[in-house]
Amino acid sequence: MNQCIAERHLVFSVKGESARLPLVIRIFAPYKAKGTNSKINFDEEAACCTVEFDGLPGMKAHEIYGADSLQALQLAANVEPTLKGFSKSYDFFFP
Numbered sequence: 001m002n003q004c005i006a007e008r009h010l011v012f013s014v015k016g017e018s019a020r021l022p023l024v025i026r027i028f029a030p031y032k033a034k035g036t037n038s039k040i041n042f043d044e045e046a047a048c049c050t051v052e053f054d055g056l057p058g059m060k061a062h063e064i065y066g067a068d069s070l071q072a073l074q075l076a077a078n079v080e081p082t083l084k085g086f087s088k089s090y091d092f093f094f095p
Contacts, residue, residue, distance in 0.1 A: 002029040002050065006077065012056065012090045020093065023055040027076050030069035043067070049076035056086065 006027040011020040033046040047069040052061040066072030083092055 002031055005029045008079070009095060010092050011095050012092045015089055015091060021055060023053065023092070025079055026052040026054065027073070028052070030066075030072045030076075033065055033072075045069075047072040049073055051076050051079065051082075053082070056090075059086075 004026045008025040010023045010025070012023050013020050028050040030047040030049045032044075033040075033042040033048040034044060042065075045068045047066055049064050049066075049072045050061050051064055053059040064072055064076040066075055086092075
């Protein structure tokens with residue numbers, strides 16, 4: 001995995017519970033997407049960023065693809081829609 005270039009530290013709790021657990025969201029440096037997925041024929045400029053939600057149950061690291069490294073990074077940094085999707089089950093807080 002590439003170098004981590006950004007992190008956000010949060011805490012979360014399961015809806016209706018008081019215990020707060022740590023969550024670290026990490027975004028890793030973009031890398032060329034060509035050759036990473038044999039099912040997709042990527043353009044030479046296509047790039048990918050890995051996003052990790054460390055601490056959230058059942059959430060694995062996933063790849064965000066973009067037309068170039070700037071778009072991949074921009075899309076990866078937009079973690080708010082993902083957190084909003086989980087807000088039905090969890091409450092999120094800054095420490």
